[in-house]
Amino acid sequence: MLILSRREEESVVIGEDIIIKVVSIDKGSVKLGFEAPPHKVILRSELKEAIVKQNQRALILPSGGQLEDLSKHFKS
Known part of the structure; x- marks a missing residue:
């Protein structure tokens, strides 16, 4: 398993077409945003x-x- 540290507004790119962005961090909760092609199931x-x-x-x-x-x- 790969473990990364990211701050708010930072992203991780998977392959050519998937982006995971840390949208916000608040009181032990992290909101993530996902950008992926429509044929990818998340x-x-x-x-x-x-x-x-x-x-x-x-x-x-x-x-x-x-x-x-x-x-x-x-x-x-």
């Missing part, structure tokens, strides 16, 4: 974890089986 880590969990739950069939077991219910 999510808070807790939101990404919630999406992964929701997707995992969606793979469980109502009968308690897994999606991989679904083929057993169809004739060849």
Whole structure:
């Protein structure tokens, strides 16, 4: 993991097209601004974890089986 110190209004550049800027620092809270192309997804880590969990739950069939077991219910 790379650890950097930045002050207010300073930035970090990732690759050719992503800029992360420290917008403000106040009472232990840091506000960051992100500039990235529209096709890049930017999510808070807790939101990404919630999406992964929701997707995992969606793979469980109502009968308690897994999606991989679904083929057993169809004739060849």
